[in-house]
Amino acid sequence: MAYISNTPDDVRVMLDALGLKSCDQLFADVPERHRFPKIDLKPELSEMEALAVLSEHADRNTPASSLSFLGGGAWNHFIPSVVDALASRGEFTTSYTPYQAEVSQGTLQALFEYQSLIAELTGMDVVNASHYDGATAVAEAALMSVHASRDARKKVVLSRGVHPYCRSVTRAYLDAMDAIVTGDDLDRTPGELAAQCDTQTACLVVQFPDFFGRTFDLDGLAETVHAAGALLVVHVDPIALGLYKDPGSLGADIVTGEGQPLGIPVSFGGPYLGIFACRTPLIRRMPGRLAGETLDSNGRRGFVLTLNTREQHIRREKATSNICTNQGLMALRAAIYLSAMGPTGLREVAELCYHRANYAAHQIAGLPGFTVDFTTPFFKEFVVTCPIEAESLVEGLLPDRILAGVPLSRFEPGRANDLLVSVTEMNPKTSIDTFIEALSRVASVNGKEQGAR
Amino acid sequence: MRQSLPPLLWETSRPGKRATWFSECDVPKTEIPSGLVRDDAAHLNLPELSELDVVRHFTQLSQTNYAIDTTFYPLGSCTMKYNPKLNEAVAGMRGFAAHHPLAPVAASQGSLAVLHELQEQIKEIAGFAAASLQPAAGAQGELAGVLMIRAYHRDRGDKKKTRILIPDSAHGTNPATVTMSGFTAVEIPSDREGNVDLEALRRECDDTVAGLMITNPNTLGLFESRIEEVISAVHDCGGLVYGDGANMNAILGVVRPGDLGIDLMHFNLHKTFSTPHGGGGPGAGPVGVGEKLKPFLPGPIVERTGDVFSFHTPEKTIGRLKAFHGNFGMLLRAFTYILVHGPEGLRAIADNAVLNANYLKKLIEETYPVRYRRPCMHEFVATPPDADGVHTMDIAKRLLDYGFHAPTVYFPLIVKEALMIEPTESEGRETLEQFAEALLQIAREASETPETVTSAPVTTPVSRLDEVRAARQPVLRYRSRS
Numbered sequence: 001m002a003y004i005s006n007t008p009d010d011v012r013v014m015l016d017a018l019g020l021k022s023c024d025q026l027f028a029d030v031p032e033r034h035r036f037p038k039i040d041l042k043p044e045l046s047e048m049e050a051l052a053v054l055s056e057h058a059d060r061n062t063p064a065s066s067l068s069f070l071g072g073g074a075w076n077h078f079i080p081s082v083v084d085a086l087a088s089r090g091e092f093t094t095s096y097t098p099y100q101a102e103v104s105q106g107t108l109q110a111l112f113e114y115q116s117l118i119a120e121l122t123g124m125d126v127v128n129a130s131h132y133d134g135a136t137a138v139a140e141a142a143l144m145s146v147h148a149s150r151d152a153r154k155k156v157v158l159s160r161g162v163h164p165y166c167r168s169v170t171r172a173y174l175d176a177m178d179a180i181v182t183g184d185d186l187d188r189t190p191g192e193l194a195a196q197c198d199t200q201t202a203c204l205v206v207q208f209p210d211f212f213g214r215t216f217d218l219d220g221l222a223e224t225v226h227a228a229g230a231l232l233v234v235h236v237d238p239i240a241l242g243l244y245k246d247p248g249s250l251g252a253d254i255v256t257g258e259g260q261p262l263g264i265p266v267s268f269g270g271p272y273l274g275i276f277a278c279r280t281p282l283i284r285r286m287p288g289r290l291a292g293e294t295l296d297s298n299g300r301r302g303f304v305l306t307l308n309t310r311e312q313h314i315r316r317e318k319a320t321s322n323i324c325t326n327q328g329l330m331a332l333r334a335a336i337y338l339s340a341m342g343p344t345g346l347r348e349v350a351e352l353c354y355h356r357a358n359y360a361a362h363q364i365a366g367l368p369g370f371t372v373d374f375t376t377p378f379f380k381e382f383v384v385t386c387p388i389e390a391e392s393l394v395e396g397l398l399p400d401r402i403l404a405g406v407p408l409s410r411f412e413p414g415r416a417n418d419l420l421v422s423v424t425e426m427n428p429k430t431s432i433d434t435f436i437e438a439l440s441r442v443a444s445v446n447g448k449e450q451g452a453r
Numbered sequence: 454m455r456q457s458l459p460p461l462l463w464e465t466s467r468p469g470k471r472a473t474w475f476s477e478c479d480v481p482k483t484e485i486p487s488g489l490v491r492d493d494a495a496h497l498n499l500p501e502l503s504e505l506d507v508v509r510h511f512t513q514l515s516q517t518n519y520a521i522d523t524t525f526y527p528l529g530s531c532t533m534k535y536n537p538k539l540n541e542a543v544a545g546m547r548g549f550a551a552h553h554p555l556a557p558v559a560a561s562q563g564s565l566a567v568l569h570e571l572q573e574q575i576k577e578i579a580g581f582a583a584a585s586l587q588p589a590a591g592a593q594g595e596l597a598g599v600l601m602i603r604a605y606h607r608d609r610g611d612k613k614k615t616r617i618l619i620p621d622s623a624h625g626t627n628p629a630t631v632t633m634s635g636f637t638a639v640e641i642p643s644d645r646e647g648n649v650d651l652e653a654l655r656r657e658c659d660d661t662v663a664g665l666m667i668t669n670p671n672t673l674g675l676f677e678s679r680i681e682e683v684i685s686a687v688h689d690c691g692g693l694v695y696g697d698g699a700n701m702n703a704i705l706g707v708v709r710p711g712d713l714g715i716d717l718m719h720f721n722l723h724k725t726f727s728t729p730h731g732g733g734g735p736g737a738g739p740v741g742v743g744e745k746l747k748p749f750l751p752g753p754i755v756e757r758t759g760d761v762f763s764f765h766t767p768e769k770t771i772g773r774l775k776a777f778h779g780n781f782g783m784l785l786r787a788f789t790y791i792l793v794h795g796p797e798g799l800r801a802i803a804d805n806a807v808l809n810a811n812y813l814k815k816l817i818e819e820t821y822p823v824r825y826r827r828p829c830m831h832e833f834v835a836t837p838p839d840a841d842g843v844h845t846m847d848i849a850k851r852l853l854d855y856g857f858h859a860p861t862v863y864f865p866l867i868v869k870e871a872l873m874i875e876p877t878e879s880e881g882r883e884t885l886e887q888f889a890e891a892l893l894q895i896a897r898e899a900s901e902t903p904e905t906v907t908s909a910p911v912t913t914p915v916s917r918l919d920e921v922r923a924a925r926q927p928v929l930r931y932r933s934r935s
């Protein structure tokens with residue numbers, strides 16, 4: 001059998017040593033009537049056969065290319081070759097959580113560096129060693145805010161501009177705490193939301209750039225939120241922070257983010273990286289692992305997991321969270337990515353996203369029947385109102401292998417014609433122009449059909 | 454193993470170095486709203502490095518790690534089995550890795566087929582009626598499970614059920630999950646055989662009990678020999694039984710938790726189905742459920758109609774626990790792993806994992822006592838030999854000098870000085886014998902030259918680290934000295 005090192009001879013020697021005749025005898029504690037059931041699965045495949053079966057599945061997908069304009073919480077960004085080359089090293093991939101620090105310094109130092117890089121990017125003091133994804137990070141930030149008030153404040157004000165999945169996950173997590181989640185029934189500006197914060201409010205959660213791509217100015221927001229005694233949570237796209245002001249400088253207390261753009265493939269939704277950062281006074285309430293610097297018995301610098309008394313393996317039912325396994329390898333990818341990009345590379349990527357997205361938006365707005373709302377500036381995503389239903393438009397472009405965007409109707413009832421379009425450094429002008437041309441074709445064909453009806 | 458750590462990224466940074474380059478902007482530029490942009494004073498202090506700097510840095514870091522690929526890694530409860538390279542090749546296929554989660558369902562049939570088939574495999578392997586692949590890891594699977602228990606009782610109008618029972622041998626995530634889900638955790642002692650104390654359990658069973666969380670085989674590496682009575686006791690008082698599936702490796706093809714009456718369970722795909730642990734994750738923690746909990750599953754799940762796959766949200770779902778569709782890349786690896794095993798291969802995993810553990814136990818138990826004198830499953834909990842001043846931690850550290858990763862230490866909490874050893878099915882007899890020999894040698898050192906053991910490790914890039922200092926004066930990020 002594949003992946004088993006014992007030969008039949010070994011098995012015999014070992015059974016003999018144990019005074020047993022067969023492996024079956026090892027399982028005498030298992031209730032007899034349920035022992036050794038028939039498992040109705042297909043017989044084993046060879047490695048070659050498995051590769052063929054899986055390639056066939058892979059070929060039935062339409063993966064992202066330069067003609068993909070899909071975003072909405074996962075984006076097609078360039079991954080420098082060093083990221084895969086280094087992150088796929090077996091010493092990183094096949095090690096466990098660094099419980100034995102002396103033989104896990106590679107993982108620990110990389111996590112410490114990840115924490116430092118993200119602290120720099122977000123303007124926060126402390127960053128944990130990763131959370132499951134952006135959505136669970138938002139949920140835990142809301143939970144942490146409630147706990148930080150010693151459960152005295154049970155209202156969480158959530159912007160409609162926070163990704164709908166982040167909002168649903170937050171609701172699922174907070175349901176058990178009997179907390180109230182409000183604010184996202186309508187599309188409100190951050191300022192309007194801050195005005196809703198009262199003595200019952202644990203935190204306000206906003207997203208930057210928001211789900212619709214908009215970059216609302218958050219200046220002054222923290223003051224209003226803090227005046228009500230609440231915390232400000234800002235959920236970010238880390239690529240944007242190569243260009244825009246960091247939430248720390250704007251007074252945020254907790255910063256969460258979806259770290260996928262930092263060198264992680266879109267991979268149908270995971271594994272991704274939950275960014276979780278906060279200010280020092282909140283540190284004891286923070287969920288998840290933390291790598292810290294210390295000295296060894298010879299006075300040399302080394303790294304360990306620290307402040308463990310917050311965690312489940314020490315505090316059990318009193319832990320700040322139940323999280324154990326996190327997304328360590330994804331944090332490593334982000335660290336490699338950010339080291340390779342440096343401040344200049346990250347800014348260049350962010351600017352390319354910005355200029356190309358704005359170019360695409362203006363081109364689309366010039367097409368008959370299409371409108372783009374330019375009232376609030378945006379970063380790399382924007383909403384297009386199409387002359388036809390967005391779902392049918394997306395379907396219409398699929399045969400050309402163009403992935404036109406995310407129809408908002410999947411999240412927002414009543415917005416059937418709205419399409420969320422994402423443009424990144426992966427979409428050069430030629431691809432954008434091809435996209436525009438295809439849009440005008442689909443729209444005109446549809447326009448004629450509708451006119452004929 | 455490399456003997457020193459590279460400097461931190463910032464310590465070798467030089468202005469003007471770079472490792473990536475992009476083409477000139479090819480579209481007309483749009484003015485960027487200046488009030489939103491970082492000003493020069495807020496310049497981003499990321500390191501500036503060449504590509505070679507980056508490669509050397511992370512390669513050198515990797516060389517200071519022990520990993521399954523380099524070393525026997527018998528970390529109990531973690532199932533550190535070999536992670537097949539095939540799975541990495543599959544996860545790297547463009548059709549999967551570059552496939553966007555919000556692509557139209559018609560353009561995603563390959564990924565949906567994988568998810569659907571994995572749901573079916575999991576149901577069949579563990580005896581459940583339905584499964585959701587959403588949870589990101591074991592602990593999140595537990596959260597899904599306990600939230601489902603809560604939703605189930607509420608749906609029946611029963612708000613009296615506020616307590617969840619947990620054996621004292623349980624992993625810390627179990628009680629932490631119970632609190633997060635709004636319940637109170639009640640600890641049940643273990644008996645002298647290492648099973649849940651059935652009498653103590655029965656005493657707690659009343660109409661306030663929402664359920665029991667049980668790990669079987671338990672964290673002592675023992676199969677709960679009265680599992681059916683335990684389950685009936687909880688069912689009889691109207692509670693549900695949650696299975697912590699972390700130890701599923703021992704019972705693949707041996708017994709199906711669903712057949713035993715377990716109502717719901719999470720799987721740790723990063724243990725049982727060998728997706729790499731990645732130095733702490735990512736994992737995947739799908740949940741399987743029996744018929745009555747099906748409507749409460751976290752969504753979406755994948756359904757099949759003829760040859761077409763689509764997403765479906767269960768009618769009374771506890772909601773969504775993660776953006777998109779779970780840790781797809783890990784789910785894909787687990788699916789591949791199950792495909793190349795088939796039913797017979799799965800049974801061979803359990804046979805070899807359990808045989809290896811029993812053989813290793815036999816080789817060392819005269820020197821390293823094991824409290825419970827009965828055959829173990831995939832792991833066992835030993836204790837150090839009698840030697841003045843030599844503790845479990847010392848033995849663990851000395852093993853590192855012998856080129857082995859240490860077992861899990863000081864867990865489960867109910868065994869003092871626990872050394873929890875899980876060899877997995879991947880290792881061959883020679884490795885087990887070499888490891889046993891190292892342990893016996895360390896026992897001799899402990900009595901003859903104890904300082905060799907208490908001052909270990911000496912062959913690693915750093916010696917024992919000051920954890921107290923790390924916690925008292927936390928340094929959690931690099932700060933430039935400027």
Ligand SMILES: Cc1ncc(COP(=O)(O)O)c(C=O)c1O
Pocket residue numbers: 323324325530531590591592593624626668672697699700721736738
């Ligand atoms: C028995 C047991 N239960 C639960 C967990 C938690 O699983 P995870 O780390 O995947 O969250 C673990 C592993 O760490 C475990 O060993």
